[in-house]
Amino acid sequence: MVNKARSYATRSNIEENRYLILKNYVAAFVGNRQLANQNTDDIFQNRIAILENIELDESNQVQVNFRESQINKAKVDFLDHRAKLNETVLSVNEDLLKVNEVLIQVNERILEANELIKNFNAREIQENKNLLSGGVVPENATPESNAEVVESNAERVKELRSIADANAERIESIYDAVATHRQVIQENSDSILSRRDGIEENHELISENKKVIAEMISPGE
Numbered sequence: 001m002v003n004k005a006r007s008y009a010t011r012s013n014i015e016e017n018r019y020l021i022l023k024n025y026v027a028a029f030v031g032n033r034q035l036a037n038q039n040t041d042d043i044f045q046n047r048i049a050i051l052e053n054i055e056l057d058e059s060n061q062v063q064v065n066f067r068e069s070q071i072n073k074a075k076v077d078f079l080d081h082r083a084k085l086n087e088t089v090l091s092v093n094e095d096l097l098k099v100n101e102v103l104i105q106v107n108e109r110i111l112e113a114n115e116l117i118k119n120f121n122a123r124e125i126q127e128n129k130n131l132l133s134g135g136v137v138p139e140n141a142t143p144e145s146n147a148e149v150v151e152s153n154a155e156r157v158k159e160l161r162s163i164a165d166a167n168a169e170r171i172e173s174i175y176d177a178v179a180t181h182r183q184v185i186q187e188n189s190d191s192i193l194s195r196r197d198g199i200e201e202n203h204e205l206i207s208e209n210k211k212v213i214a215e216m217i218s219p220g221e
Contacts, residue, residue, distance in 0.1 A: 003164055006171050013178045020185045027192045035199045040081070042206045046213055047074045053217045 051071045056063040130136070 003167050003171060006175075007167075010171060010174050010178060013175075013182070017178060017181050017185060020182075020189070024185065024188050024192060027189070027196075032192060032196050032199055035196070035203070039199060039202050039206055040078070042203075042210070044074065044078045046206065046209050049213045049217065053213070 048071060051067055051074065054067060056067060058064060
């Protein structure tokens with residue numbers, strides 16, 4: 001019974017870790033990623049606005065070509081960044097697909113375990129019915145039959161003790177892994193918040209650049 005309690009307590013901790021992992025995933029991908037992508041778009045808009053409004057001699061084809069080539073370079077730079085980011089997104093998608101496949105297998109094993117419990121209960125219900133209907137007659141017992149049951153019980157208890165000891169070791173190992181995961185998850189959470197601060201700082205710098213660009217392209221008084 002101790003193993004049962006510790007097994008379910010460990011399962012509860014694992015579920016908590018999974019919830020925290022999903023929380024970090026949402027914070028990193030839906031939160032930080034979208035903010036960072038918006039920063040990228042704003043930076044690109046600023047870059048194009050700067051290049052389109054630099055002062056040059058429109059009659060000088062070399063200077064005009066310089067501006068156009070720099071604008072095209074900026075577009076290529078950002079497209080290259082987007083392509084590499086898409087590769088990362090697809091790679092993560094493939095990893096998530098594998099995770100889902102494992103979770104599907106876990107669900108199937110849980111269903112199998114539930115079926116095992118159901119079948120066991122059905123057999124034991126029938127056994128109780130047999131007992132209630134006089135299926136077991138103490139008068140038919142003999143010293144030999146009793147000794148046989150006692151010996152069988154002792155052998156099964158010995159096997160169960162061995163299984164219980166092995167399970168206790170597995171529980172301890174799983175518990176240690178869960179504790180390690182919890183620490184890593186917390187470190188990831190702290191890192192996500194720290195990086196969000198950096199993303200927000202970038203956003204402030206981008207906004208400042210926008211103001212300068214607006215002043216640069218606004219008609220003079």
